[in-house]
Amino acid sequence: MTDPDYWQTLGRYTNARIALGRSGSSLPTAAQLQFQLDHARAKDAVHTTLAISELRAALAEQGGEAKQEMIEVHSRAADRRAYLHNPQLGRELSEPQWQRLRETATHDGWAQCDVVFILGDGLSALASQRHGPPLFQALHTRCGERGLRCSPLIVAHQARVALADDIGEAVNARLSIMMIGERPGLSAADSLGLYLCYQPQRGRSDAERNCISNIHGAGLDYEQAVATCCYLVDHALKRQLSGVQLKDDTDTLCADDHRRIPFWRD
Amino acid sequence: MTFSVQLGIRRHTFSDLRQLLAKASPPRSGDTLAGIAANSNEERVAAQMCLADVPLKHFLAEWVVPYESDEVTRLICDSHDATAFAPISSLCVGEFRDWLLSDAADSPALHKIAPGITPEMAAAVSKLMRVQDLVLVAKKCENISRFRNTIGLRGHLATRLQPNHPSDNSAAIAASIIDGLLYGSGDAVIGVNPAGDNIGGVCHLLHLLDDVIQRFAIPTQSCVLTHASTSIEAIERGAPLDLMFQSIAGTEAANRSFGVDLALLREAQHAALSLKRGTLGDNVMYFETGQGSALSANAHHGVDQQTLETRAYAVARTFSPLLVNTVVGFIGPEYLYDGKQIIRAGLEDHFCGKLLGLPMGCDICYTNHTEADQDDMDTLLTAFGAAGGSFIMGVPGADDIMLNYQSTSFHDAHYLRKVLGLRPAPEFEQWLIASGVFDGNGQLQHHATLPPHFAASLKLDGGALP
Numbered sequence: 001m002t003d004p005d006y007w008q009t010l011g012r013y014t015n016a017r018i019a020l021g022r023s024g025s026s027l028p029t030a031a032q033l034q035f036q037l038d039h040a041r042a043k044d045a046v047h048t049t050l051a052i053s054e055l056r057a058a059l060a061e062q063g064g065e066a067k068q069e070m071i072e073v074h075s076r077a078a079d080r081r082a083y084l085h086n087p088q089l090g091r092e093l094s095e096p097q098w099q100r101l102r103e104t105a106t107h108d109g110w111a112q113c114d115v116v117f118i119l120g121d122g123l124s125a126l127a128s129q130r131h132g133p134p135l136f137q138a139l140h141t142r143c144g145e146r147g148l149r150c151s152p153l154i155v156a157h158q159a160r161v162a163l164a165d166d167i168g169e170a171v172n173a174r175l176s177i178m179m180i181g182e183r184p185g186l187s188a189a190d191s192l193g194l195y196l197c198y199q200p201q202r203g204r205s206d207a208e209r210n211c212i213s214n215i216h217g218a219g220l221d222y223e224q225a226v227a228t229c230c231y232l233v234d235h236a237l238k239r240q241l242s243g244v245q246l247k248d249d250t251d252t253l254c255a256d257d258h259r260r261i262p263f264w265r266d
Numbered sequence: 267m268t269f270s271v272q273l274g275i276r277r278h279t280f281s282d283l284r285q286l287l288a289k290a291s292p293p294r295s296g297d298t299l300a301g302i303a304a305n306s307n308e309e310r311v312a313a314q315m316c317l318a319d320v321p322l323k324h325f326l327a328e329w330v331v332p333y334e335s336d337e338v339t340r341l342i343c344d345s346h347d348a349t350a351f352a353p354i355s356s357l358c359v360g361e362f363r364d365w366l367l368s369d370a371a372d373s374p375a376l377h378k379i380a381p382g383i384t385p386e387m388a389a390a391v392s393k394l395m396r397v398q399d400l401v402l403v404a405k406k407c408e409n410i411s412r413f414r415n416t417i418g419l420r421g422h423l424a425t426r427l428q429p430n431h432p433s434d435n436s437a438a439i440a441a442s443i444i445d446g447l448l449y450g451s452g453d454a455v456i457g458v459n460p461a462g463d464n465i466g467g468v469c470h471l472l473h474l475l476d477d478v479i480q481r482f483a484i485p486t487q488s489c490v491l492t493h494a495s496t497s498i499e500a501i502e503r504g505a506p507l508d509l510m511f512q513s514i515a516g517t518e519a520a521n522r523s524f525g526v527d528l529a530l531l532r533e534a535q536h537a538a539l540s541l542k543r544g545t546l547g548d549n550v551m552y553f554e555t556g557q558g559s560a561l562s563a564n565a566h567h568g569v570d571q572q573t574l575e576t577r578a579y580a581v582a583r584t585f586s587p588l589l590v591n592t593v594v595g596f597i598g599p600e601y602l603y604d605g606k607q608i609i610r611a612g613l614e615d616h617f618c619g620k621l622l623g624l625p626m627g628c629d630i631c632y633t634n635h636t637e638a639d640q641d642d643m644d645t646l647l648t649a650f651g652a653a654g655g656s657f658i659m660g661v662p663g664a665d666d667i668m669l670n671y672q673s674t675s676f677h678d679a680h681y682l683r684k685v686l687g688l689r690p691a692p693e694f695e696q697w698l699i700a701s702g703v704f705d706g707n708g709q710l711q712h713h714a715t716l717p718p719h720f721a722a723s724l725k726l727d728g729g730a731l732p
Contacts, residue, residue: 006715007448011725014431014438017663017675018445025680025710027663033664035640039672042634084599084635085295123635185670186633214432259436259470263444264481265723 002028010263015187015218017052020203035186042184047080048125050155055119058133059153071104073097073167077158090160098170105151105171114148115233116173116200120159124181127190129223131215132179135192138226139177161195161209168200175236176200177229182213191216194225196232200240208243210236267328269316278312284330287386288570289313290393296558296571296601303570306322314394318360322351325386331577333561336518341581342384351382359390366391366403366621376407380623385516385576388618392572399612400617401408401653407620409656411588412547413487413508415426415453415693417656418625423688424657425679426591426627427452430668434461436474442662443478444724447697449676450710451660453694454589454627455509455552457489461668468492469505474507481723482701485693487544487588489552494526494534501537509552509588510538516577519565528581535585544695549588554629555579556593557611558601571601572611576618583624589657590624592616594646595632596671605642608632611647616655627657640664640672644681647674651682657685658682680710 005019020031027035051073059070074097075090077083083090105111117140119132128158136153143150151171156163164178177194185191192215197204210232215225236242269286270279280286288302290313297303304310326346333339353375357365365371378398392400410418417424421484429442439458446452456478458471468490475488487508494512501507512531513524523525531551555578560566566574575592581589592615595608602608612628619626630646632638643664650658664675680689689695689708698704702717711717716724 001439003712005445005448005725006713007444010441010444013441014435014444014667016429016431016442016667017665018442020663020677022677022710025677025684027675027677031663035665039634039639047634072552085603087600142355183670185667186634186665186672216307235592258433261437261440263437263440263725265725 006118010212013263038186042186045124045126045181045184045189048129048225050119050121050125050128050157053156055129055133055155059137062133062137070155071101072155073101075156075158075163076159080158083158087160090158091162091166093163093166093170098107098166101167102170110149110151111170112172113151114173114237115143116154116168116171118150118154118156118159118164118167118176118178120156120163120178120180122159122161122180122193123183124190127181127192127216128179130190131192132223135179135194135215135225136223138230142226142230146234162204164197165200165202165204167207168197169202173220174198175233178182188216188218191219194229196229196242198236198240210242210246217218267324269320271312271316273312274608276308278309278316280316283320283328284567284569285325286313286317287330287390287393287573290317291570291572292393294557294571294601294607294611295506295603296561299359299600300561300566300568302568305564306314307335308372316388318394319358320390320703321358322362322387323355323542325390325710330386330486330569331517338516338521338577338581341528341584342577345584346384347381349382350379354379354382358480359387360394362387362391363394368401369464371403371404371406373408376621377623381573383621385580385618385622386573389573389576392614392618395617397613397649400613401649404617404620404653406549407654409459409620409623409625411549411586411625413483413544413549413588414546415691416546417454417588417691419692421688422691423651423679423683424602424627424659424678424691424694425451426589426657427456428659428666428673429456430459430663430666432461434467434471436470439471439474440478445662446660446676447482447484448703448720449660449680450690450698451676451679452484452486453691455487455489456656457491457509457511457552459491459669463492463496463501465496465499466495469500469503472500472505472507473722480535481639482719483501483697491554494530498534498537499543506543507538510534510550511552511554513554514578514581515555515559515563515565516574516581517560517565517567520563520574521565521581523565528584530640531581531585549586551582551585551587552589552591553582553587554591554593555582555615556597558597561601562597566567568640572614576622579619579622579624583622588625589618589627591627591629591657592619593629593631595636595638596629596669599636602636604637605632605639605645608636608638609642609646609649613649613653616650616653625656629645629659629673631671633660633671643674643715647678647682648685651686651688651728714727
């Protein structure tokens with residue numbers, strides 16, 4: 001009833017859904033259900049929330065230097081619906097929260113720190129929950145080795161990337177590092193993005209940020225992400241800027257292999 | 267000029283044409299976000315009633331974006347064809363709808379008046395139309411374009427083969443292209459969205475696509491969807507570029523946020539034309555658009571997103587494109603909240619583009635943070651086919667692994683062709699039959715191995731992973 005595609009061997013060259021076969025000319029049942037499962041997971045990821053006690057447990061498990069205290073903040077988006085309808089709400093703290101954060105930072109002695117670390121749910125809390133603690137731990141350690149003063153982990157609910165500007169300004173940090181769940185795709189519902197901004201303050205544009213994206217199991221691994229992030233931290237502090245003027249030139253692609261097509265007959 | 271209507275005890279007043287159009291627009295999260303949407307359901311219909319009584323001539327006297335400060339308005343105004351407009355010049359918007367639905371408005375009549383219709387007129391009448399009106403009238407428009415094959419013929423549906431890969435890996439892209447070709451996809455264009463905009467990488471992709479087209483002698487065209495200035499540079503470096511791509515929008519400021527203006531588009535068109543690579547025609551431009559792009563660039567001038575989208579088509583038609591593609595569900599829920607809004611927007615865009623004379627296709631798509639699913643896409647796909655849409659996307663398994671969104675698959679095109687009796691572009695269909703992909707009835711052939719045409723240049727068994 002179902003015709004398999006005889007070119008299935010091409011599947012090893014790409015993660016794209018090729019050679020799926022056909023029932024008539026339509027999608028076979030197995031491929032149809034796999035698609036539905038991947039879409040269900042991606043949609044669920046959008047509506048998950050950050051579980052604080054589990055984050056705390058995960059940080060404790062990591063051990064290491066990072067303080068296990070966390071500070072929770074909420075953006076002005078009251079819920080997911082408001083968050084999805086109006087992106088601007090996710091980029092701001094309410095005024096009382098902003099003031100409270102400022103006072104906490106001053107009182108606890110980490111105002112004007114070198115690096116403020118934020119973990120935001122973004123469009124996939126699943127990604128933040130899964131990859132946030134190990135990444136924070138590794139980055140915190142590497143920053144410590146450089147003699148940089150770090151904030152505790154600020155966990156932000158209903159957060160967009162630019163919430164880091166609002167938070168960074170409240171605590172007067174030199175650099176912000178926002179780890180945030182990316183819009184889930186079908187192939188990865190738990191992809192994390194990391195955004196770095198020098199002198200974060202309200203009104204920064206996206207062109208003033210550097211982004212490391214696609215951090216997940218089948219994407220960029222922690223080690224590479226941390227290495228790239230440390231490179232950006234070092235150069236942002238040295239050159240006192242971030243964004244398009246601060247390019248990551250640690251490109252390692254091997255062009256020849258990348259451009260070879262083994263299945264062409266000459 | 268103010269507009270008003272008395273409904274029972276309430277009088278609804280609208281301060282200008284811009285506000286009237288915005289309030290008359292069917293619900294759209296982007297207009298709400300911009301703070302210009304109707305405040306109630308009654309106010310929306312009141313605005314539609316007012317709009318129905320506005321003479322089409324008025325649209326030549328009041329511009330929604332000022333003439334002095336916007337080159338798109340100047341383009342629309344200065345290129346307006348009064349002779350083509352004459353047959354409909356005495357109509358109000360409501361009467362225009364009635365005329366469009368009438369049998370007098372047949373394919374030649376619609377073709378004749380197209381240069382006399384401004385985007386604002388098209389947008390206005392669409393706001394008074396139901397989905398079936400949008401389908402019926404669009405179906406009557408036949409807008410044909412040519413490069414190496416013929417796009418837009420009645421009874422035909424083309425597909426763009428979209429073989430994207432997150433790191434532009436050549437073998438991965440080629441594998442997706444082979445998959446698509448063996449499913450009969452790629453007559454509109456074989457078009458890659460590159461992950462990077464590095465000029466060397468773009469040139470490499472152009473050579474890769476050209477090699478595929480020559481290797482299999484396919485009557486189609488290729489495109490690398492990068493910025494027009496990068497494509498111009500690629501041409502200067504001798505890269506084999508077929509179609510010149512650019513994203514465009516409906517205001518000068520929004521276009522500037524894309525890094526283009528009309529002068530750059532003209533330069534880009536000339537550069538592509540200079541290569542003389544088309545065999546059947548010289549429609550060398552490929553444009554993409556989408557409702558919400560102007561608001562997203564903070565360049566909307568208080569105009570609703572559907573009217574601005576239609577103004578982008580005025581930019582497009584100046585350059586006689588081969589393809590215009592509304593990427594309807596890509597922008598996200600803050601502009602089009604759910605499947606219902608996406609479906610309507612896709613059909614509005616197609617209708618308005620067709621009315622203005624363009625070869626309109628649609629990227630029937632959604633992102634995972636939008637309230638939409640495959641059922642919504644099937645509904646839009648079916649209606650789009652019924653409306654005579656020129657082309658859709660072909661993405662392996664509907665899952666674009668680079669752009670992280672869902673579009674239409676190779677299988678989806680077969681579904682639509684089967685239920686509506688549609689065929690690929692004629693030149694491409696001949697090639698599909700000659701190369702053994704299709705049988706004589708336009709259906710996929712059953713094979714156990716590669717058709718001879720493919721076997722000569724492809725080995726499926728060997729070859730180590732790169």
